[in-house]
Amino acid sequence: MVLADAGAGLRNETGIAVVLGILKQRFGESFQTGEAFRAQHTHTTTYIPGQLPDGVAFPETAGEISEIVRICSEHRVPIIPFGAGTSLEGHLNAPNGGISVDTSRMNRILKVNTEDLDCVVEPGVTREELNTYLRDTGLFFPIDPGANASIGGMASTRASGTNAVRYGTMRENVLALTVVTADGKEIHTGTRARKSSAGYDLTRLFVGSEGTLGIITSIALRLYGIPQKITAGVCPFPSIDNAVNAVIMTIQMGLPVARIELLDTAMVRGVNAYGGLDYPEMPLLFLEFHGTDAFAEEQAVTFGEIATEFDAGEFLWASEPEERNRLWKARHNAYFAGMAMRPGCTNITTDVCVPISRLTECIHETHRDIEESGLLAPIAGHVGDGNFHTMVMIDPNDPEEVRQGEAFVARLNERALSMEGTCTGEHGVGQGKQTSLRTEAGESLDVMRAIKRVLDPDNIMNPGKIFSI
Amino acid sequence: MVLADAGAGLRNETGIAVVLGILKQRFGESFQTGEAFRAQHTHTTTYIPGQLPDGVAFPETAGEISEIVRICSEHRVPIIPFGAGTSLEGHLNAPNGGISVDTSRMNRILKVNTEDLDCVVEPGVTREELNTYLRDTGLFFPIDPGANASIGGMASTRASGTNAVRYGTMRENVLALTVVTADGKEIHTGTRARKSSAGYDLTRLFVGSEGTLGIITSIALRLYGIPQKITAGVCPFPSIDNAVNAVIMTIQMGLPVARIELLDTAMVRGVNAYGGLDYPEMPLLFLEFHGTDAFAEEQAVTFGEIATEFDAGEFLWASEPEERNRLWKARHNAYFAGMAMRPGCTNITTDVCVPISRLTECIHETHRDIEESGLLAPIAGHVGDGNFHTMVMIDPNDPEEVRQGEAFVARLNERALSMEGTCTGEHGVGQGKQTSLRTEAGESLDVMRAIKRVLDPDNIMNPGKIFSI
Numbered sequence: 001m002v003l004a005d006a007g008a009g010l011r012n013e014t015g016i017a018v019v020l021g022i023l024k025q026r027f028g029e030s031f032q033t034g035e036a037f038r039a040q041h042t043h044t045t046t047y048i049p050g051q052l053p054d055g056v057a058f059p060e061t062a063g064e065i066s067e068i069v070r071i072c073s074e075h076r077v078p079i080i081p082f083g084a085g086t087s088l089e090g091h092l093n094a095p096n097g098g099i100s101v102d103t104s105r106m107n108r109i110l111k112v113n114t115e116d117l118d119c120v121v122e123p124g125v126t127r128e129e130l131n132t133y134l135r136d137t138g139l140f141f142p143i144d145p146g147a148n149a150s151i152g153g154m155a156s157t158r159a160s161g162t163n164a165v166r167y168g169t170m171r172e173n174v175l176a177l178t179v180v181t182a183d184g185k186e187i188h189t190g191t192r193a194r195k196s197s198a199g200y201d202l203t204r205l206f207v208g209s210e211g212t213l214g215i216i217t218s219i220a221l222r223l224y225g226i227p228q229k230i231t232a233g234v235c236p237f238p239s240i241d242n243a244v245n246a247v248i249m250t251i252q253m254g255l256p257v258a259r260i261e262l263l264d265t266a267m268v269r270g271v272n273a274y275g276g277l278d279y280p281e282m283p284l285l286f287l288e289f290h291g292t293d294a295f296a297e298e299q300a301v302t303f304g305e306i307a308t309e310f311d312a313g314e315f316l317w318a319s320e321p322e323e324r325n326r327l328w329k330a331r332h333n334a335y336f337a338g339m340a341m342r343p344g345c346t347n348i349t350t351d352v353c354v355p356i357s358r359l360t361e362c363i364h365e366t367h368r369d370i371e372e373s374g375l376l377a378p379i380a381g382h383v384g385d386g387n388f389h390t391m392v393m394i395d396p397n398d399p400e401e402v403r404q405g406e407a408f409v410a411r412l413n414e415r416a417l418s419m420e421g422t423c424t425g426e427h428g429v430g431q432g433k434q435t436s437l438r439t440e441a442g443e444s445l446d447v448m449r450a451i452k453r454v455l456d457p458d459n460i461m462n463p464g465k466i467f468s469i
Numbered sequence: 470m471v472l473a474d475a476g477a478g479l480r481n482e483t484g485i486a487v488v489l490g491i492l493k494q495r496f497g498e499s500f501q502t503g504e505a506f507r508a509q510h511t512h513t514t515t516y517i518p519g520q521l522p523d524g525v526a527f528p529e530t531a532g533e534i535s536e537i538v539r540i541c542s543e544h545r546v547p548i549i550p551f552g553a554g555t556s557l558e559g560h561l562n563a564p565n566g567g568i569s570v571d572t573s574r575m576n577r578i579l580k581v582n583t584e585d586l587d588c589v590v591e592p593g594v595t596r597e598e599l600n601t602y603l604r605d606t607g608l609f610f611p612i613d614p615g616a617n618a619s620i621g622g623m624a625s626t627r628a629s630g631t632n633a634v635r636y637g638t639m640r641e642n643v644l645a646l647t648v649v650t651a652d653g654k655e656i657h658t659g660t661r662a663r664k665s666s667a668g669y670d671l672t673r674l675f676v677g678s679e680g681t682l683g684i685i686t687s688i689a690l691r692l693y694g695i696p697q698k699i700t701a702g703v704c705p706f707p708s709i710d711n712a713v714n715a716v717i718m719t720i721q722m723g724l725p726v727a728r729i730e731l732l733d734t735a736m737v738r739g740v741n742a743y744g745g746l747d748y749p750e751m752p753l754l755f756l757e758f759h760g761t762d763a764f765a766e767e768q769a770v771t772f773g774e775i776a777t778e779f780d781a782g783e784f785l786w787a788s789e790p791e792e793r794n795r796l797w798k799a800r801h802n803a804y805f806a807g808m809a810m811r812p813g814c815t816n817i818t819t820d821v822c823v824p825i826s827r828l829t830e831c832i833h834e835t836h837r838d839i840e841e842s843g844l845l846a847p848i849a850g851h852v853g854d855g856n857f858h859t860m861v862m863i864d865p866n867d868p869e870e871v872r873q874g875e876a877f878v879a880r881l882n883e884r885a886l887s888m889e890g891t892c893t894g895e896h897g898v899g900q901g902k903q904t905s906l907r908t909e910a911g912e913s914l915d916v917m918r919a920i921k922r923v924l925d926p927d928n929i930m931n932p933g934k935i936f937s938i
Contacts, residue, residue, distance in 0.1 A: 387664065
């Protein structure tokens with residue numbers, strides 16, 4: 001059971017009581033302790049059970065965050081940063097109680113520098129809010145993890161999604177951060193310079209640290225020009241092998257594909273049933289190309305030629321938005337279609353990422369495992385990066401199903417590690433993947449722990465996530 | 470004087486004597502203490518005076534590096550990792566003596582995974598060796614800092630160079646490392662997966678840490694397909710403003726330019742004199758585009774249209790290698806042409822990087838400063854990233870010139886910081902930029918120092934670099 005890994009220890013009841021009193025007095029209505037607020041600020045998205053915080057603070061400035069951290073630090077009370085609540089591995093749980101710091105009121109876009117293709121935002125801004133705001137500038141922020149996550153949360157889990165193959169992940173797209181560390185000080189981890197060799201890369205250290213080293217108070221992000229033209233399409237393949245080999249050739253040729261997504265046959269059946277669609281029931285690749293008028297078309301044509309070499313069915317593509325959306329509908333619906341395949345159930349979403357040369361083998365062995373386990377587990381993948389998600393549908397109230405699902409995930413993670421991959425391409429470790437991380441990181445976990453201990457000696461910053469101390 | 474910042478302390482004479490004895494016995498001819506060897510393993514590339522190590526080890530395996538580190542650790546003797554000796558900020562100096570660990574015999578290319586577009590190399594492999602080896606695979610490693618640096622050294626200083634604007638820096642192109650840490654253990658910081666959210670980003674922590682946290686023993690790198698076609702050219706502009714504005718528009722349009730380099734008029738005069746060339750004596754942009762046959766040409770044509778909007782002279786471009794090299798000759802010669810402008814002198818090479826919207830202003834103020842100081846200091850810049858180098862030519866034996874040069878650099882670095890930039894885009898801090906780093910990093914320097922202290926409690930890994938402890 002994953003929570004055995006959550007580092008749950010004794011609650012500091014005295015400290016928590018004192019802090020609740022201080023924060024209530026200091027923040028009034030901006031600090032809530034009611035059950036409903038607390039229940040909204042725990043893990044809610046997967047089968048991992050929620051563990052409620054003792055109170056929820058709604059700071060509006062970095063100064064207020066700093067104040068909250070100093071109060072919690074003095075009384076050794078845990079702090080759990082909260083963005084939009086869309087994380088998948090129990091990041092928002094409070095195994096030892098403590099204070100959820102909800103950043104949703106810190107949702108200002110502080111600056112957009114159109115000439116520099118960058119912006120500075122507060123952590124509570126969601127990616128959709130940012131792109132809506134940017135619309136008139138001709139720029140956009142490409143990272144798209146599916147959910148309308150907050151930028152702070154995306155930075156904290158090193159999120160990515162469908163177009164990482166072209167634009168990178170939060171690792172590549174965060175220029176700099178300001179962060180309140182465990183002692184309540186606010187530091188800046190870099191400048192707006194595009195590149196820098198000025199000392200340790202603290203920006204990258206905090207990106208992906210899941211709130212365990214500090215609370216992000218602002219983020220400088222790279223932006224990109226909205227492409228002159230977008231082409232998008234869908235292409236059926238006779239087998240996973242053929243689809244993945246087409247992806248490999250596409251990438252080897254240097255075709256700068258913006259998105260290249262795989263649905264396996266089980267997922268295609270699901271989306272057909274969910275949306276009344278009639279995609280051929282075979283592995284599908286969904287593609288998107290960005291460029292000038294000529295180049296966006298050239299890329300689609302070139303991909304069509306590659307697909308033919310791998311015995312694909314017809315590659316349907318278009319550049320008109322309505323038609324593009326129609327072609328991509330199955331991919332957009334995949335999550336909900338997966339959920340609808342077994343109503344009333346919840347899911348364990350896996351997140352392995354392997355070198356693309358091992359992807360076919362990894363998916364085949366996983367399919368075999370699914371069949372032998374009798375699980376319902378359709379697959380959707382960001383195959384350009386070698387990253388795929390298996391939606392393992394389970395009844396969370398059936399301990400045997402939970403055990404089976406967890407055992408399947410453990411096997412899948414080990415399989416990915418044996419293929420020089422990682423147990424998590426973009427979701428993070430949280431509470432759910434700590435056992436796999438121990439295997440994956442080996443002795444480097446001691447280095448991570450040493451850094452955690454020196455930067456957060458009292459273990460108040462999102463304790464019990466990534467690893468137990 | 471920069472060495473005031475080098476953290477020079479007392480030499481541990483007893484420990485050094487013991488370690489010299491042990492290493493001599495253990496490594497025989499693979500450990501050298503002669504003056505010539507020691508002089509070759511100190512800083513030699515700029516005006517910063519060399520500080521010799523006490524001995525030079527030539528390990529051939531990670532196991533041998535681990536052994537050396539354990540011996541030095543036991544006796545608290547400094548270790549200075551050495552790649553190809555091309556760094557510019559005194560990274561190789563031994564202010565407190567100690568052992569230079571020369572990785573040049575660790576020059577094996579361990580694996581090339583053509584389907585995954587990656588490879589794994591030992592730290593002593595140089596970038597030219599790697600690209601020669603890769604030639605038949607259709608792949609290449611793009612990072613080009615000018616010098617034929619070692620991959621280990623490039624990772625350690627977070628190097629980049631002319632085509633970072635398209636392919637990123639070592640930050641983006643190192644997939645994973647193995648590192649021997651200060652306790653002699655070898656850890657791996659990641660896998661070959663293209664992306665990962667598995668805990669703290671130790672890869673990025675070690676990249677750019679200048680050997681102060683450990684010695685890199687292998688590097689997994691991203692590779693890229695050799696483009697079907699390369700076009701390249703040169704274009705004169707009536708002013709720095711016009712040239713930089715053309716760069717800004719190029720990038721805003723999303724044109725994926727592979728290189729976009731600026732020489733100022735002083736540098737153009739230098740290269741004309743040096744090479745008997747006749748470039749127009751005005752700011753020049755050198756460009757290179759990678760792509761399919763059609764797209765590499767389309768990009769050049771599009772840039773030509775942009776250049777016209779900014780009153781450029783004729784944009785000469787070509788796709789034949791000989792003609793491309795002829796057009797780019799001035800850029801290739803810039804370093805030597807700069808050196809030849811004042812024979813017998815050495816240089817201080819600056820390395821600021823600012824948001825591109827501030828680049829024109831930064832160069833103008835720097836030109837004014839050069840004029841007022843009476844310095845000879847031509848400029849060459851990786852303008853797509855906002856990064857430029859001023860080659861300040863000085864007589865290292867004239868203390869007044871050194872003082873003047875250092876004062877100029879300090880002003881330039883402050884100017885860059887005031888424009889939300891960094892004092893070092895790609896060269897690193899070493900001994901030379903510690904004062905500027907203090908201003909730039911502010912309180913985040915305490916976080917860097919805390920990490921250093923916990924991972925290297927005896928301060929044996931390249932002490933006196935980046936900051937003093």
